[in-house]
Amino acid sequence: MTELLFQTDSYLQTFEAHVTAIDEAGHGVVLDRSAFYPGGGGQPYDLGTLAFGGSAYPIIRPRKAGDDVVHVLEASADLPAPGTLVQGQIDWPRRYKLMRTHTALHILCGVVFRDYGAQVTGGDMDPLQGRMDFEFENMQKELVQAIEATINVEMSKDHPIRISILPREEAFQIPDLIRTKINLLPEGIRKVRVVEIVGLDLQADGGTHVHRTGEVGLIRVTDYKSKGKIKKRIYIELEDKPA
Numbered sequence: 001m002t003e004l005l006f007q008t009d010s011y012l013q014t015f016e017a018h019v020t021a022i023d024e025a026g027h028g029v030v031l032d033r034s035a036f037y038p039g040g041g042g043q044p045y046d047l048g049t050l051a052f053g054g055s056a057y058p059i060i061r062p063r064k065a066g067d068d069v070v071h072v073l074e075a076s077a078d079l080p081a082p083g084t085l086v087q088g089q090i091d092w093p094r095r096y097k098l099m100r101t102h103t104a105l106h107i108l109c110g111v112v113f114r115d116y117g118a119q120v121t122g123g124d125m126d127p128l129q130g131r132m133d134f135e136f137e138n139m140q141k142e143l144v145q146a147i148e149a150t151i152n153v154e155m156s157k158d159h160p161i162r163i164s165i166l167p168r169e170e171a172f173q174i175p176d177l178i179r180t181k182i183n184l185l186p187e188g189i190r191k192v193r194v195v196e197i198v199g200l201d202l203q204a205d206g207g208t209h210v211h212r213t214g215e216v217g218l219i220r221v222t223d224y225k226s227k228g229k230i231k232k233r234i235y236i237e238l239e240d241k242p243a
């Protein structure tokens with residue numbers, strides 16, 4: 001089982017860990033702890049390097065395999081023996097952009113739900129751009145402009161973001177979580193990670209977020225599309241700024 005360091009500290013850029021197993025077929029390394037986000041919930045997996053034996057090797061992709069994170073290396077890379085101490089380094093500029101983008105999308109969800117009562121049905125993101133689908137019947141330019149103005153007001157209020165990991169029973173008591181379909185979580189999941197933009201949004205979520213909404217920077221709504229009678233897609237972009 002890999003301890004998921006990013007779940008409690010999304011700002012961790014480097015870490016040490018021990019190799020617990022090798023996936024020979026997939027050319028992957030299983031670690032006892034990892035800061036690499038393995039992808040999921042619309043957030044892409046991290047890139048970076050794993051260092052051992054005096055060399056640093058690029059990670060092609062980290063992926064979840066049961067309770068483990070497998071760090072897949074290039075086919076030409078050496079594989080460390082189980083028990084080896086390794087150093088992991090996240091591609092931080094890319095990850096930080098994804099954190100800002102992920103939080104921006106939660107601000108968008110929070111505003112659209114609070115002001116229009118529309119639920120989110122899906123989403124996707126790349127560094128500094130993302131999209132979300134909402135249960136919306138009608139959407140026009142004026143509405144989208146109003147949403148853009150409001151999300152930037154919320155961003156500038158610098159709401160803190162709180163992460164908590166709650167027992168399943170406790171999480172199910174929080175009425176706001178129902179709208180993120182918490183009731184669809186498989187029975188076997190005993191703990192629920194909750195991401196709260198204080199005063200704006202509350203979701204069951206496994207992703208990495210910034211500490212305060214002010215870190216997100218200016219958000220632009222770049223496009224919107226109808227994807228069906230009650231499905232409207234909103235596209236956002238963030239301005240680039242140094243990590």
Ligand SMILES: [Zn+2]
Nearest residue numbers: 041102205207
């Ligand atoms: Zn999320």
